Amino acid sequence: MADSPLAWWRRQGLRFRLTVAAAAVLALALAVSASVLLSVLDRALIDTVDESTRAQAQAVRVAADAGTLTSPITTHDGTIVQVIDDRGRITHVTYGADRLVPLLDAEARAQVLADGQATLLDGRPYAMPGFLRVIVLRADRGQTVVAARPISEIQTSLATAARVLFVGTPALVVLLAVASWLMIGRTLQPISALRRGAAEVTNTARSRRLPVPQSRDEVHSLATTLNDMLARLEEAEQRQRALVADAAHELRSPLASIRLQLEVALGHPGGQDWQETAEGVLEDTMRLARLAEDLLALARLDERGGVPARREPVDLDDVVRQVVDRYGEARLTVCDPVVVRGDALDLSRVLTNLMDNAVRHTSSKVDVALTGDGVLTVTDDGPGVPEQDRDRVFNRFTRLDSGRSRDEGGAGLGLAIVRETVRAHGGTVSLEDAGPGLRAVVRLPVSR
Template identity: 65%
Template structure:
């Protein structure tokens, strides 16, 4: 089957497509050259026009000056039979009948330069005019002026325009030859300058091409000039630095997740291998419970990883009113801890995500408390007292051993557990507080840990909804009595 011909793009689209396929250097040079050519052409045209008018004005002034001198001599009666000039100006003096009575030696004494009607028109307009000098044996055009004198006499003065015409022609020839040469030189200079200007971009492109997916700490070359290319290179290097941080974070996450998965998987494998090797003496219910426990641990780890992945994708939290008081009350009741909750506090967000925040914080506090865990909730007005600046302050306080001040920020990192927590079976994978911080940030809030003397307090601040105002905490507990948890050293914040 014959190949189909390429679609026709039309006569108007081919040049545009051809132009877009050219390099940036070619297009910039061509555009600059076209603008320069137009500018040079207009400049040459204006220059020749201005030069011609200037030279013509000079001749007109000289002719007018000679004519005025002759008129003055004629009016004073001191005009001889022949008129002598030093600048080759042609002068004729005509009487009232049109007969030449005085003239310069270089003109005809019988035939006037201008006829009667032309003289009348020139005297009325008072402007110079061109006339052909060939009938009078003068090559080229003449520039003439007509003035009137006493006794009906007329003075006609003229001068050859050949010199000006030759000067203009010479200037035009020089411009015709020199302008294209100048344009070529300017185009070549533009090509070199643009190429040198784009060279840092080419270096950036080559540097980017050399960066591979496995490269470490690679950066693009930054030009010395503090121009737009320098800003571009700096911005791209900042982006590469952020990508390296994200890549390192992802690799660390994969490594830590693999490490966390190995323990339950190895435990499940060991239990099953032992059970299969000695089936006659195996307590299968006990084996199933052990495998189920490890499976639940894997399930929790998978849920935490999925939650972090969703938060890392930057998906915006749902914006719906959430009764934080009711949500905190249910979390306190579920874990059997004390609640000191101000009524009617409402925030905007996702109830499931905020519930997970409460569950992680309360479960962590219960795991490490000595005897008591208290969930508190209150509202704070902004300093300016405006309607939209209040914050809901959620606290979870326990009386456990606490965390050293230098480790309180580090525990928010993923898979971070303090050394004492690594020996605990219920210490978690170290993702709980990481999920709390990412979720709170997605809701426009903040979270930090502080000393409760004794114990530790987790403080979460979230923007209040417009109607989510509360005055003071409700007295007394809203949930069960204080929970008693294990007395091991805090560390497994998972």
């Protein structure tokens, strides 16, 4: 089954379609312009002939009224004139005009006089080539002046102009089509370069970028946008690779510990304290479970692209009370009513991670406060974090050597989950010096 013309057209290249469209539009415009030009030129030339003929007829009528006509009548532009009396006889004519047969009969003369406009007459029956423009004026004593002028020169000029346009218009269309083909091809060269550059980008060429044209046009903006996209993809890939590598490193230690404990227990079953072995394996298993939960939480945050799982009104003060009640070392100092939009479970996880971190490193107490402007603080009196490391600890798998090592806590994902979740809810999180200790400050937009 043959494809439709529209389907065939859509399969053609952009360069071909633009060239054909430009040529078609120009051809149509030139055809309309040529038609209008010939029509206007014809009308202008005919009007000029009519005015000249009317002027000659007017001069003859004045002479007829004054009785000064001579025969033959003399005209300077080849106008044919007949003066007809009230009985229909031709009394005066120009040289070469018929002295017996009027150009227009009485009825035709009366019609032209009534219209007041020139009429077109075939001159061949009167031994005159081509057509004539005829003017009729009424003179005194019942006389009628009939003036006619051939328009063969006008028709010849129009035919010549039409032939020139008929030949020149297609030539101009072809010339424009060739110029358009070349110009469009040159314009599309940056796009072809982008296509070739994109074809060369592979999963092994991480730092590959597309060529950016020097011209500040839409193609330049497209290339810049695509390079920004490649940079983001490269950054995401690097984060993913780093996450996989760090996760594999974190998984190695508890798995090695479980394997060692089981191999020792199986190698010396008689002298093994199975209760102690089970407790050790359980501890490492819980560590693996926490790591898996944290990795799953980060994966869900990345999958949502920085958007909360739900956007619904959340009474943040209720969430804070429920979480703080689970920690005996914590004290809720201020808890103003606050409503935010987001996911209650994610916000609960934020406070839980901050509380786990604070309880793990506090010396005696943990203070929690929630103010009406959406500021949540968790303060401990532990060793704190050096100022130069307070932003770095929010990175994934980041643990400080002093006071916050692996032996004292998790895999370094808790604060990373906090930052990503808070950002998804449109807020910010930072660490401040509590003198002594550390204060985690979360700022969330309040729902009005």
